[in-house]
Amino acid sequence: MSIRATNQADVIPLRPLPAVPPALPREPLWRDLVGEVLRRERQAQGRTLKDVAEAARISMPYLSEVERGLKEASSEVLAAAAQALGLSLADVLALAGERLVSLAAARSRPRSLGSSAVGSSAVGGRRSVRSTGPAGSVGTVRPSGPMGGVLLAA
Incomplete structure (x- = not known):
């Protein structure tokens, strides 16, 4: 028998490894929520990125990045994109805010069951x-x- 063979053995832990608690989904970013609203509205209207970008007078790649949450658009860009979709900036922000509230509620739901406020x-x-x-x-x-x-x- 070789030395290598004698040094190989199964290791049996004395206690089971602690279970890793499931991680909460990451906190949603504002740019993701706004981009989601813009994309959902554009697709609901059956419009293309090119069409909306031209109407908003912003580049198509930039609008695509905003919709995917890769770029943090300025208020001017958001207002132009909203107007191109027939919305106001307030409409886009309100829809994104509603989505943020619903995601926050979903994140806290398991911990807050049974609690009530006066x-x-x-x-x-x-x-x-x-x-x-x-x-x-x-x-x-x-x-x-x-x-x-x-x-x-x-």
């Missing part, structure tokens, strides 16, 4: 707040979730 009611698995005043009439239900109904703007 003055809020569960609607479709999400917390909501009854509001009064200029933002909504009495009895309207607005999401409160992790973002507290706040819209982030770039």
Whole structure:
């Protein structure tokens, strides 16, 4: 028997290796959300990148990079792309904000089950707040979730 053969042995751990907890999906980036909104709207209208880029007076490769979340577009570029799609900048930002809130709620859902806030009611698995005043009439239900109904703007 050779020395090499005697040094080979199966190693049996004394305790099992700890299970690695599943990693949470990464926090969504604003540029990804805005790009997703622009692409979804463009495709819903059946328009090409070239068509929208020409109407917005931006380059087609740049618009493609914005849609894929590879470039952080300025507010001027976003406004031009939105206008080319028949939207306002506020529309694009609101849609991206809604998507951010829904993703944040999905990320926190397993940890927040069973918790409730005073003055809020569960609607479709999400917390909501009854509001009064200029933002909504009495009895309207607005999401409160992790973002507290706040819209982030770039």
